[in-house]
Amino acid sequence: MDMTLPRRRFDTLIIGAGGAGLNAALQLADSGLRVAVVSKVFPTRSHTVAAQGGVNAALANVLPDSWHWHMYDTVKGSDFLGDQDAIEFMCREAIPTVYELEHAGVPFSRLDNGKIYQRAFGGQNQDFGGPQAARTCAAADRTGHAVLHALYQQNIRAKTHFFDEYFAIDLLRDEEGVALGALVLEIESGDTLVIEAKTTLIATGGCGQVFRTTSNARINTGDGMAMALRAGIPLQDMEFFQFHPTGIAGKGKLITEAVRGEGGYLINGNGERFMERYAPTARDLASRDLVARAIVTEINEGRGCGINKDYVLLRVDHLGEEIIAKRLPGIRESARIFAGLDPALEPIPVFPTAHYSMGGIPTDRFGRVVVPAGEGAEEVVPGLYAAGECACASVHGANRLGGNSLLDILVFGRAAGKDIIDYIKENPHHRPLSEPSLERAVAHLDRWDHQPEKKPAGKGKAKPAAESSVRELREEFRKVMEDHAGVFRTPKSMAEGVKQLKAIRRKLRGLRLKDQSRVFNIARIEALELENMVDVGMAIAVSALGRKESRGAHSREDFPVRDDRQWMKHSLYFREKDRLEYKPVRSKPLTVKGFPPAERVY
Amino acid sequence: MLQQELPGSDERDRLRWQCRRGMLELDLLLEAFLEEDYPGLPDQEKEAFSRFLGLEDPQLHDWLMGGGSPDDPAFAALICKLQTSLHNNPRATSSDT
Ligand SMILES: Cc1cc2nc3c(=O)[nH]c(=O)nc-3n(C[C@H](O)[C@H](O)[C@H](O)COP(=O)(O)OP(=O)(O)OC[C@H]3O[C@@H](n4cnc5c(N)ncnc54)[C@H](O)[C@@H]3O)c2cc1C
Numbered sequence: 001m002d003m004t005l006p007r008r009r010f011d012t013l014i015i016g017a018g019g020a021g022l023n024a025a026l027q028l029a030d031s032g033l034r035v036a037v038v039s040k041v042f043p044t045r046s047h048t049v050a051a052q053g054g055v056n057a058a059l060a061n062v063l064p065d066s067w068h069w070h071m072y073d074t075v076k077g078s079d080f081l082g083d084q085d086a087i088e089f090m091c092r093e094a095i096p097t098v099y100e101l102e103h104a105g106v107p108f109s110r111l112d113n114g115k116i117y118q119r120a121f122g123g124q125n126q127d128f129g130g131p132q133a134a135r136t137c138a139a140a141d142r143t144g145h146a147v148l149h150a151l152y153q154q155n156i157r158a159k160t161h162f163f164d165e166y167f168a169i170d171l172l173r174d175e176e177g178v179a180l181g182a183l184v185l186e187i188e189s190g191d192t193l194v195i196e197a198k199t200t201l202i203a204t205g206g207c208g209q210v211f212r213t214t215s216n217a218r219i220n221t222g223d224g225m226a227m228a229l230r231a232g233i234p235l236q237d238m239e240f241f242q243f244h245p246t247g248i249a250g251k252g253k254l255i256t257e258a259v260r261g262e263g264g265y266l267i268n269g270n271g272e273r274f275m276e277r278y279a280p281t282a283r284d285l286a287s288r289d290l291v292a293r294a295i296v297t298e299i300n301e302g303r304g305c306g307i308n309k310d311y312v313l314l315r316v317d318h319l320g321e322e323i324i325a326k327r328l329p330g331i332r333e334s335a336r337i338f339a340g341l342d343p344a345l346e347p348i349p350v351f352p353t354a355h356y357s358m359g360g361i362p363t364d365r366f367g368r369v370v371v372p373a374g375e376g377a378e379e380v381v382p383g384l385y386a387a388g389e390c391a392c393a394s395v396h397g398a399n400r401l402g403g404n405s406l407l408d409i410l411v412f413g414r415a416a417g418k419d420i421i422d423y424i425k426e427n428p429h430h431r432p433l434s435e436p437s438l439e440r441a442v443a444h445l446d447r448w449d450h451q452p453e454k455k456p457a458g459k460g461k462a463k464p465a466a467e468s469s470v471r472e473l474r475e476e477f478r479k480v481m482e483d484h485a486g487v488f489r490t491p492k493s494m495a496e497g498v499k500q501l502k503a504i505r506r507k508l509r510g511l512r513l514k515d516q517s518r519v520f521n522i523a524r525i526e527a528l529e530l531e532n533m534v535d536v537g538m539a540i541a542v543s544a545l546g547r548k549e550s551r552g553a554h555s556r557e558d559f560p561v562r563d564d565r566q567w568m569k570h571s572l573y574f575r576e577k578d579r580l581e582y583k584p585v586r587s588k589p590l591t592v593k594g595f596p597p598a599e600r601v602y
Numbered sequence: 603m604l605q606q607e608l609p610g611s612d613e614r615d616r617l618r619w620q621c622r623r624g625m626l627e628l629d630l631l632l633e634a635f636l637e638e639d640y641p642g643l644p645d646q647e648k649e650a651f652s653r654f655l656g657l658e659d660p661q662l663h664d665w666l667m668g669g670g671s672p673d674d675p676a677f678a679a680l681i682c683k684l685q686t687s688l689h690n691n692p693r694a695t696s697s698d699t
Pocket of ligand 1: 017215
């Protein structure tokens with residue numbers, strides 16, 4: 001094996017240039033450290049650009065507010081699975097974080113008095129569950145873009161070194177477990193490069209692409225989560241995935257809740273307004289999880305629409321063209337473009353769409369990756385950090401509130417940056433590169449070219465490699481995830497899902513690349529992404545099967561209620577032997593009294 | 603760094619990666635267009651598409667969702683085609699892709 005790969009050295013490596021990665025990079029570059037940021041797409045094309053709604057902070061510019069009320073809402077929203085120390089930290093830090101962004105040049109929308117304007121969203125209350133609060137700061141409907149753009153410009157000014165369109169393959173760690181950097185691939189040339197660093201931050205974003213119907217961009221394949229798994233690090237609380245009830249069927253594009261707010265409603269294959277049966281009062285405006293489960297129940301029981309009976313319909317035509325044009329601008333165009341129909345005349349086919357991963361790489365509130373160290377204790381992985389949607393701090397617990405994700409990525413990106421500065425002060429030297437670790441990373445890449453053409457190991461049933469292409473296997477995989485690890489969870493279906501995923505994992509091992517050219521070989525990147533998705537998908541499916549209760553976004557038919565006595569704990573999935581462990585929830589905040597679990601009524 | 607010549611590299615492969623965006627909407631439309639419509643375009647329009655991909659996501663999103671229109675006439679023509687790309691493409695319209 002050729003170990004004479006080109007090498008570059010930096011003080012710190014950041015994998016991912018979304019809000020989390022760029023906010024960390026800025027702290028570091030501003031402190032004079034040499035920072036490398038690797039991103040598989042141009043930084044301002046990171047998924048953060050899609051966030052339109054805004055970012056939460058208790059600024060109290062519109063209505064009275066306090067970080068403590070924000071904290072209460074977040075703990076309650078998490079269905080008491082969030083770590084209360086991390087949540088307190090996030091809600092307090094929200095305020096300086098938003099002001100820092102303002103100074104970095106984010107053009108927040110303003111009130112007449114010049115203060116930052118704040119929107120009211122669901123799940124936001126004053127006074128610990130009292131009247132509605134207004135907590136979300138936005139830059140028109142381009143908050144994510146405005147944040148990325150400002151942070152990118154600031155990083156250019158601060159001389160952060162960007163490796164744009166480089167794909168990170170695997171983390172490098174030495175025998176003592178210390179993080180040493182990563183092996184990366186330049187997408188254009190197909191050349192590999194070793195980036196050595198004293199600290200490595202994983203900020204690779206979400207993994208919504210593991211489900212067939214998702215609101216997430218194609219780049220969200222969970223690469224960093226899978227890299228962590230392969231490096232022996234578990235993933236936390238992966239069974240908790242937020243679904244939005246109304247995505248355009250087969251496409252995933254979100255249709256905003258406002259459509260139902262304005263009087264739109266759902267019907268099944270018999271033309272029945274089925275939400276009346278599931279939520280007699282709230283009907284189509286019931287909570288997201290309830291509506292999503294009702295849709296899938298209708299479909300599973302044979303009352304879906306279309307030839308395959310695999311979606312339901314969202315009707316708005318009764319509202320009339322005028323109201324649609326006035327109150328729901330954009331919906332008509334979206335339905336035309338993505339569903340090929342005019343919603344003023346025809347209903348829109350919809351299906352729940354995978355939106356946000358609450359779980360991820362376990363970290364503490366400083367962004368440091370933590371792993372179990374026997375008997376309930378945890379230890380920090382030296383030099384390794386994670387922040388953003390790929391990480392689990394854990395502030396969202398079993399369910400995330402709108403506007404809290406941009407907050408999470410910014411606060412913990414910043415916190416990780418600050419902690420890295422201290423770490424490097426104490427650990428100023430590069431450690432020698434571990435050759436075995438590098439060899440493993442290179443082998444992971446090379447196996448796509450050099451694997452002998454023989455049947456994959458394991459049961460003889462798996463298809464020989466050539467028959468099943470990466471794309472076919474990807475679609476098969478995403479369908480299994482949707483059917484068996486999605487919104488609707490029964491023990492039988494989940495167990496079947498794990499079985500099918502194991503078969504897919506075997507088939508994957510048998511695949512190799514037909515086109516082995518190096519230059520712009522997108523098939524190679526897609527193959528690596530599929531490997532990552534399958535690892536992450538397995539984490540979701542196994543963790544879901546393991547958790548025998550219903551909490552937040554995880555809902556099981558056989559265990560329909562929350563069970564705090566046995567299950568107020570985090571799951572940890574390890575790739576080795578698909579093993580699960582559990583660790584306690586941190587119910588003690590930093591300075592205030594903890595919020596004990598209570599029933600979640602809205 | 604590590605710059606290599608791109609002997610015989612297919613422009614379409616380069617564009618395929620440029621069609622990976624931060625928003626699902628753009629991924630869907632750009633990808634369907636690249637697969638189905640792009641190969642048959644005259645060179646001038648191919649070049650316009652390549653330039654189009656150099657713009658920021660929210661700009662592309664606004665134009666494609668019917669908000670405002672670009673000054674560049676080449677872009678205006680592209681946008682019309684992109685808006686229907688999913689529905690000229692039978693593979694992309696089936697509800698089980
Ligand atoms: C449609 C939509 C709307 C949303 N709206 C809101 C909202 O209004 N408010 C809110 O709070 N949240 C919202 N969210 C959620 C929020 O946008 C995301 O959780 C958040 O932006 C994730 O940021 P991040 O920095 O963790 O990752 P991302 O922004 O996803 O960035 C990930 C980065 O990692 C890089 N990367 C990934 N893999 C690799 C690899 N192998 N090699 C190299 N680089 C890699 C990518 O190139 C990218 O730069 C929304 C989500 C969606 C889908």
